[in-house]
Amino acid sequence: MDGIHDMGGMDGFGPIPIEQNEPVFHADWEGRLYAINSVTGAWGRWNIDAGRACMERLAPAVYLQSPYYHRWLYRMENLLVERDMVTRAELDTGKAAGAPVEPLATEEVFERLRASRSARVDDSVAPKFKVGDTVLVRNIHPKGHTRTPRYARGRRGVIDRDHGVFIFPDTHAEFKGEAPQHLYSVRFTARELWGPDAAESDTVYLDMWDDYLEAC
DSSP states (O other), X not given: OOOTTOOTTOOOSOOOOOOTTOOSXXXXXXXXXXXXXXXXXXXXXXXXXXXXXXXXXXXXXXXXXXXXXHHHHHHHHHHHHHTXXXXXXXXXXXXXXXXXXXXXXXXXXXXHHHHOOOSBOOOOOOOSOOTTOEEEEOOOOOSSOOOOOGGGTTOEEEEEEEEEEEOXXXXXXXXXXXXXXXXEEEEEEHHHHHOTTSOTTOEEEEEEEGGGEEEO
16 A cells, blocks of 8 residues: 555655653553553454554655654544444444444463464465566555555565565555565665665665565
């Protein structure tokens, strides 16, 4: 998805402020929201890629003007409505309209979160590429979630490492299956990405799935 969230390589937004001794949460409601996110996530009604995709759909002005946990709040509201856990009217009024759902016990939430598995899978999938191969990043512009940054599309790199087989986020975000495939660390020269003004010695490493790459 070509949204405002994909800011890699963009400039003109000013310096990134660094807060010394920054607290984990700046307000109590942020901690509560983090807990709500954990509890609702334990229900298994969505996954991390679907959560990212939902945040990417925020309007650009809202995304840029919202602090970090405000984005979490807007995403949580939209996910709850999209997954039929609450209605928009219930969010607007703050009152439940239907019968209450039996809540998960605290320990059960922790057990489910501890049991949540990594995105790495054990499926035996043949790799399309090997270390040392030169590859071309496909110039894709999907309407849904993708982990391919805009600045790397259409650029050439070299496979530096094969991480193994992982869930493919593009299909996972839309509940269309895990489509397990190899994930690679791909090395790009800065000049390949940014042009001749970039430092000749600089390189960038990006993690990229099989479906993002083509052989050169």
